Structures are given as structure tokens and as C-alpha cells.
Amino acid sequence: MLPLSLINQGKNVIIVKVRSKDSEKKHLEDMGFIASERMHVISNHSGDVIVELKGTKLAITKEIAAKIFVNIINDENVSSDKRIVNK
Numbered sequence: 001m002l003p004l005s006l007i008n009q010g011k012n013v014i015i016v017k018v019r020s021k022d023s024e025k026k027h028l029e030d031m032g033f034i035a036s037e038r039m040h041v042i043s044n045h046s047g048d049v050i051v052e053l054k055g056t057k058l059a060i061t062k063e064i065a066a067k068i069f070v071n072i073i074n075d076e077n078v079s080s081d082k083r084i085v086n087k
Helices: 022-031
Strands: 012-018 038-045 048-053 056-061 068-072
Touching: 012 022
Parallel strands: none
Antiparallel strands: 012 038, 012 068, 038 048, 048 056
16 A cells, blocks of 8 residues: 555555545545545656546646555556556
8 A cells, every 4th residue: 555646657556545644535425535446547747646537638737646545456467558447
């Protein structure tokens, strides 16, 4: 389990947990950052992390991304274009 802020561009991950204050955690959950959700890391540089989550591209700061803990998904779970295969 690693913070999202340390995950390289192009990786597919699954959210394990969000460690944050209640109000901030609620806001992240409303955006879709919920345990067991899968997402694709589009970009992770220059202060922001951009992910694709539930078909939507979202940008968050590295500070916020450091509070979202994920596991990397093996490549056999993704299609040829490296995005997550919906099952």
C-alpha cells in the first residue's frame, strides 16, 4: 500500500483507504475516491496528480494525493491501452 502521490504515471491502482479529516474525507468520497474503486494515473508531476476515475479525469494536489492510499493493479487486469478493464 502506497500513497497516490508516489505512484508513477500510467499505472492502474485500486483505492485502499483515505486518511484525512472528516470534512475533507467526505469531499473526496463525493468525488469518487472510495475504497475498492479503481483508477488510472494519467499524470503525476509538477505539483498535481491527474487520475481517471469512473470515466472522469480529476486533478488533485500532491498533498491531497498523499492521503489516498492505493495498491497497484497487475497488468493482466488492464486492456491493451493500459486502462482498466471494466468487469
